[in-house]
Amino acid sequence: MALKKARRPKDSAGLNITSMMDMMTIILVFLLKSYSTSDVSVAPSDMLQLPSSSAQKPPELAVNLVVARNQIVVDGVPVLNLTTIPDEDNPGQYLAAVPEDEKKGQSIDKLYQRLLDKAEAAKALAEQSGSEEHAFKGRVLIQCDKELPFAVLREVMYTAGQAQFGEFKFVVYKTE
Amino acid sequence: MAIKRHLPEAEDLNLVPVMNLVTILIPFLLMAAEFVSLAVIDSTLPAIGPPVPVEEEPDKKPLNLSLALTHEGVTVLGADAVLNPAGAPPVVEGEKRPPTVPCKSGGRCTNLEDYDWAELTRILALIKDEYPDDENVILVPDSKLKYEVIVKTMDSSREDKSNRGPDGSSRVLFPFVVIAGGALN
Numbered sequence: 001m002a003l004k005k006a007r008r009p010k011d012s013a014g015l016n017i018t019s020m021m022d023m024m025t026i027i028l029v030f031l032l033k034s035y036s037t038s039d040v041s042v043a044p045s046d047m048l049q050l051p052s053s054s055a056q057k058p059p060e061l062a063v064n065l066v067v068a069r070n071q072i073v074v075d076g077v078p079v080l081n082l083t084t085i086p087d088e089d090n091p092g093q094y095l096a097a098v099p100e101d102e103k104k105g106q107s108i109d110k111l112y113q114r115l116l117d118k119a120e121a122a123k124a125l126a127e128q129s130g131s132e133e134h135a136f137k138g139r140v141l142i143q144c145d146k147e148l149p150f151a152v153l154r155e156v157m158y159t160a161g162q163a164q165f166g167e168f169k170f171v172v173y174k175t176e
Numbered sequence: 177m178a179i180k181r182h183l184p185e186a187e188d189l190n191l192v193p194v195m196n197l198v199t200i201l202i203p204f205l206l207m208a209a210e211f212v213s214l215a216v217i218d219s220t221l222p223a224i225g226p227p228v229p230v231e232e233e234p235d236k237k238p239l240n241l242s243l244a245l246t247h248e249g250v251t252v253l254g255a256d257a258v259l260n261p262a263g264a265p266p267v268v269e270g271e272k273r274p275p276t277v278p279c280k281s282g283g284r285c286t287n288l289e290d291y292d293w294a295e296l297t298r299i300l301a302l303i304k305d306e307y308p309d310d311e312n313v314i315l316v317p318d319s320k321l322k323y324e325v326i327v328k329t330m331d332s333s334r335e336d337k338s339n340r341g342p343d344g345s346s347r348v349l350f351p352f353v354v355i356a357g358g359a360l361n
Contacts, residue, residue, distance in 0.1 A: 014188075017191055017192070017195055018191065020195070021191055021194065021195060021198070024195070024198040024199070024202065025198070027202060028198055028201060028202065028205070031202065031205035031206060031209055032205060034209040034210055034211060035205060035208050035209060035210075036208065036209070036210035036213075037208065040214055042212075042214065044212075050214075051323060051324040051327040051328070052327075053215060053217060053327050053328075053330070053331050054331045054334070054335070054337070055215040055216065055217045055330075055331070055334070056215055057215055057216050057217070057218065058214075058215065058216070059214050059215065059216045060216075087320070089247070089320065095320065106357075141216065144323050145323065146322065146323050146324035146327070147322055147323070147324070148322070148323045149319060149320045149321065149322065149323075150317045150318065150319055150320070150321045150322075150323065150326060151319040151320065153323055153326075154319070154355075154357055157221070157355065158357065161221045166220055166221045167218070167220055168218070168219045168220065168221075169216040169217070169218055169219075170216060170217040170219060170327065171214055171215075171216055172214070172215055172216070172217060172327060173212055173213070173214065173215075174212075174213045174214060174215040
């Protein structure tokens with residue numbers, strides 16, 4: 001026993017955290033650099049890949065209309081699912097499309113109802129606040145998957161136009 | 177010498193509270209970090225687009241620049257005065273007019289890079305030389321065209337990156353985009 005006690009060092013060695021501090025400081029600087037308080041958030045997935053663009057205009061707050069390859073979402077709430085139709089020009093390939101029974105001519109019925117509700121809510125809010133800043137401008141942020149055919153986008157834009165949303169802002173990834 | 181021996185040893189700085197602070201800051205900053213930056217492209221419905229200037233020079237016909245996008249390439253419409261001063265070239269009966277900017281591989285464009293974007297920008301810059309005050313362009317895409325092609329067309333028609341001013345900004349061509357509903361056959 002006496003031998004063992006003699007061999008044990010007097011103080012337990014202190015943890016040297018200086019190198020860890022160095023690392024943390026570097027991470028802190030890096031994270032501060034990529035810090036942002038953007039109004040718009042994107043949840044990328046297999047079904048929603050935004051295109052890249054050289055546009056530089058920053059996004060602003062508006063109704064968020066997401067057109068993924070499998071569904072349409074307004075402000076985080078799914079509105080309807082898209083279907084696929086065979087592509088006549090490329091046999092074996094499929095194109096996304098709005099189901100025929102959801103459409104009235106060009107207009108997508110469910111989306112129209114949802115957007116009309118949004119427009120009316122925004123107008124009521126504008127009336128209450130009474131300020132020019134909150135006036136309803138009919139702005140809508142469109143996040144659209146880059147593989148989608150224009151036919152789907154046209155129907156969505158037409159429907160938004162019918163529901164008094166006439167100012168489209170296409171959300172893209174900024175390059176450079 | 178005797179005095180020095182009695183001085184207390186310099187203590188290490190206690191970094192543990194700093195560590196605590198930094199460790200809490202890191203998850204918070206990670207949450208707010210943005211690794212992809214977003215931008216938006218403005219567009220309006222054809223009916224309520226930006227107002228077209230009313231005062232037009234009487235000797236100049238108004239430019240209604242349109243780009244028809246198909247799988248075969250991009251056709252520039254409404255600018256024949258610049259592109260074909262001597263009148264449009266004759267088209268063989270029963271054949272379609274070839275697009276102004278055909279695909280690089282000829283025939284059908286297979287992917288985004290197959291479209292000749294540099295050539296499109298060059299042609300639009302020529303049109304801009306003739307109509308410096310015009311800023312609108314109408315896109316007429318084919319129903320099956322992918323959305324990314326439309327975005328790329330908007331990029332090519334917005335600015336000419338090969339022509340930079342003294343301050344490094346590229347030349348603005350036609351920044352106001354209107355997307356029309358139907359494709360021309």
